[in-house]
Amino acid sequence: MASVAAKPLHLPAATAGELSSLTPYSTAASVSFSSPRSQSSFLGLRLALPLKTPCFRKRTEGRGLRIEAAAAARPTVLVAEKLGDAGLELLRGFANVDCSYNLAPEELCAKISLCDALIVRSGTKVTREVFEAAKGRLKVVGRAGVGIDNVDLQAATEHGCLVVNAPTANTVAAAEHGIALLASMARNVAQADASMKAGKWQRNKYVGVSLVGKTLVVMGFGKVGSEVARRAKGLGMHVIAHDPYAPADRARAIGVELVSFDEAISAADFISLHMPLTPSTAKLFNDETFAKVKKGVRIINVARGGVIDEDALVRALDDGTVAQAALDVFTVEPPPKDSKLVMHEKVTVTPHLGASTVEAQEGVAIEIAEAVIGALKGELAATAVNAPMVPAEVLSELAPYVILAEKLGRLAVQLVAGGSGVKGVKVVYKSARDPDDLDTRILRAMITKGIIEPISSVFVNIVNADYTAKQRGLRISEERIFHDDTPEIPLDSIQVQLSNVESKFASALSDAGDIRVEGRVKDGIPHLTLVGSFSVDVSLEGNLILCRQVDQPGMIGHVGIILGNQNVNINFMSVGRTAPRKHAIMAIGVDEEPDKETLKKIGEIPAIEEFVFLGL
Ligand SMILES: NC(=O)C1=CN([C@@H]2O[C@H](COP(=O)(O)OP(=O)(O)OC[C@H]3O[C@@H](n4cnc5c(N)ncnc54)[C@H](O)[C@@H]3O)[C@@H](O)[C@H]2O)C=CC1
Numbered sequence: 001m002a003s004v005a006a007k008p009l010h011l012p013a014a015t016a017g018e019l020s021s022l023t024p025y026s027t028a029a030s031v032s033f034s035s036p037r038s039q040s041s042f043l044g045l046r047l048a049l050p051l052k053t054p055c056f057r058k059r060t061e062g063r064g065l066r067i068e069a070a071a072a073a074r075p076t077v078l079v080a081e082k083l084g085d086a087g088l089e090l091l092r093g094f095a096n097v098d099c100s101y102n103l104a105p106e107e108l109c110a111k112i113s114l115c116d117a118l119i120v121r122s123g124t125k126v127t128r129e130v131f132e133a134a135k136g137r138l139k140v141v142g143r144a145g146v147g148i149d150n151v152d153l154q155a156a157t158e159h160g161c162l163v164v165n166a167p168t169a170n171t172v173a174a175a176e177h178g179i180a181l182l183a184s185m186a187r188n189v190a191q192a193d194a195s196m197k198a199g200k201w202q203r204n205k206y207v208g209v210s211l212v213g214k215t216l217v218v219m220g221f222g223k224v225g226s227e228v229a230r231r232a233k234g235l236g237m238h239v240i241a242h243d244p245y246a247p248a249d250r251a252r253a254i255g256v257e258l259v260s261f262d263e264a265i266s267a268a269d270f271i272s273l274h275m276p277l278t279p280s281t282a283k284l285f286n287d288e289t290f291a292k293v294k295k296g297v298r299i300i301n302v303a304r305g306g307v308i309d310e311d312a313l314v315r316a317l318d319d320g321t322v323a324q325a326a327l328d329v330f331t332v333e334p335p336p337k338d339s340k341l342v343m344h345e346k347v348t349v350t351p352h353l354g355a356s357t358v359e360a361q362e363g364v365a366i367e368i369a370e371a372v373i374g375a376l377k378g379e380l381a382a383t384a385v386n387a388p389m390v391p392a393e394v395l396s397e398l399a400p401y402v403i404l405a406e407k408l409g410r411l412a413v414q415l416v417a418g419g420s421g422v423k424g425v426k427v428v429y430k431s432a433r434d435p436d437d438l439d440t441r442i443l444r445a446m447i448t449k450g451i452i453e454p455i456s457s458v459f460v461n462i463v464n465a466d467y468t469a470k471q472r473g474l475r476i477s478e479e480r481i482f483h484d485d486t487p488e489i490p491l492d493s494i495q496v497q498l499s500n501v502e503s504k505f506a507s508a509l510s511d512a513g514d515i516r517v518e519g520r521v522k523d524g525i526p527h528l529t530l531v532g533s534f535s536v537d538v539s540l541e542g543n544l545i546l547c548r549q550v551d552q553p554g555m556i557g558h559v560g561i562i563l564g565n566q567n568v569n570i571n572f573m574s575v576g577r578t579a580p581r582k583h584a585i586m587a588i589g590v591d592e593e594p595d596k597e598t599l600k601k602i603g604e605i606p607a608i609e610e611f612v613f614l615g616l
């Protein structure tokens with residue numbers, strides 16, 4: 001069936017213009033969107049993080065209406081570890097703040113279902129049980145620091161909970177602490193201090209080693225590692241680094257050569273650890289590694305205790321393989337009181353103080369408070385750990401397309417006969433942009449949300465969209481088609497195709513047999529522009545009735561009278577035809593949901609061959 005031009009019929013009804021101007025809008029500080037029907041689940045871009053209790057008000061503006069989130073109930077933020085005052089102040093300006101420190105795991109689980117956000121440092125384990133106990137209310141976990149190894153990211157993602165961290169504010173503090181440990185270990189400062197305080201004067205016992213000219217290996221050349229490298233070079237050390245993922249030119253710019261792991265450990269006089277704790281770095285320093293190091297190496301760990309096999313380190317210290325160690329972090333914190341490692345005379349220890357400077361704690365508190373508030377407002381956090389980071393300007397530009405994407409998904413799935421048999425989804429983006437200049441991750445997430453939510457009880461957002469699709473066996477493929485237009489406009493159209501399904505509205509099937517709906521953004525408003533092979537033109541707001549009919553005069557009036565008699569307001573109508581007086585599709589936007597009787601009457605109009613009611 002050939003695709004034909006749409007014949008949009010703009011109804012004069014006052015509400016038509018009003019409703020079609022339900023535009024998403026952005027405030028100065030944020031990009032957030034609301035939609036009258038899917039408000040509470042509009043996490044997707046509101047950004048996947050709506051409060052569960054939003055309320056909306058209509059505001060007359062010129063001829064149209066805008067719907068905006070009115071002051072929602074204040075969210076509750078649980079601060080489970082000591083946070084700087086500046087951050088607490090920011091949080092209190094926006095939310096109810098419950099500072100409850102040292103909670104036992106079961107106490108945390110008991111509280112969490114009353115909280116929209118949780119802020120922790122390294123001392124709180126945010127386990128799967130916590131996310132389960134949250135019962136869907138927890139929207140964001142803020143880690144006031146860098147390492148997120150204490151947060152079960154997989155569980156967070158599965159529960160649609162955003163995790164944000166504060167990755168920059170404590171970098172210098174951690175690097176300075178690393179240098180402090182390096183220098184104090186080399187000169188036995190801690191041991192000599194303890195000895196003097198015990199009344200001794202042991203000048204011969206505490207002869208140290210010099211740093212100048214020694215080779216320092218920085219393991220993990222990220223933010224902290226590179227700051228340590230800079231400082232160590234200032235002390236006259238020869239610095240090399242190992243980091244499988246760091247760009248060599250960044251290292252070169254600091255005058256540091258990146259080498260292999262084995263090269264690094266065999267050359268090192270000192271090794272300073274600055275990588276995250278992940279499955280691949282856990283116990284990276286073990287008996288096997290210590291067997292390869294230069295005898296008498298000294299190790300500093302300000303990263304995570306778990307990257308060292310602590311028993312192996314004790315053995316290496318005992319047999320002199322490792323001359324000394326300076327440790328700020330431990331596999332279990334606090335470590336057991338009788339820990340051989342902590343008590344070892346060749347070991348200098350601090351109780352995880354890397355980030356603990358006045359300046360860093362102030363900075364981290366502000367950084368995490370801003371990230372958590374932003375997330376609760378629905379903005380995509382720049383420090384999101386388990387969601388795509390999309391720059392604000394990209395978000396702002398894609399805003400109406402995000403709404404279009406969700407509505408197309410929602411609409412397509414409602415056209416499926418039987419409900420949930422969707423397995424294959426193809427999304428076709430028509431755009432004048434270079435594919436690299438069009439980030440479609442959010443659009444894909446919103447289409448996924450639109451497809452899954454109407455047929456399940458799952459709450460889908462930008463955080464868990466890909467995971468949820470995979471869980472349900474939903475394969476989503478994307479295709480870009482070049483559209484010869486100005487690249488200023490990100491997209492010409494989005495088409496959603498559902499393959500291998502039957503439709504309750506046969507006209508929605510394309511010639512290839514898949515359900516096919518396409519939409520465009522016109523003047524900032526998402527429009528449905530194609531159903532199956534029929535072109536239509538109807539703004540995607542409220543509800544939609546699609547009818548296939550024999551194209552003949554009087555049809556619009558006929559349907560309009562039935563709906564009018566039931567006080568159902570039509571806000572938009574569009575007719576797409578194959579050829580005059582043959583078949584046509586009528587797309588009718590209605591404000592209210594017609595009752596069954598009314599729908600039945602429409603179906604009984606002799607010229608109507610099939611019809612379907614779709615909630616958007
Ligand atoms: N003791 C403390 O209070 C503090 C500890 N930290 C810890 O320091 C570590 C580094 O933090 P940042 O520099 O901010 O993180 P970052 O993400 O900027 O740097 C980590 C670097 O480690 C590299 N890496 C990953 N796997 C590696 C491997 N197998 N071998 C070598 N390098 C590897 C990454 O490529 C990255 O460049 C983290 O574990 C963090 O939790 C950070 C701040 C304070």
Ligand SMILES: O=C(O)C(=O)COP(=O)(O)O
Nearest residue numbers: 121122144145146147355
């Ligand atoms: O930021 C990090 O990774 C740290 O280890 C700092 O931990 P803390 O916030 O001091 O418990």
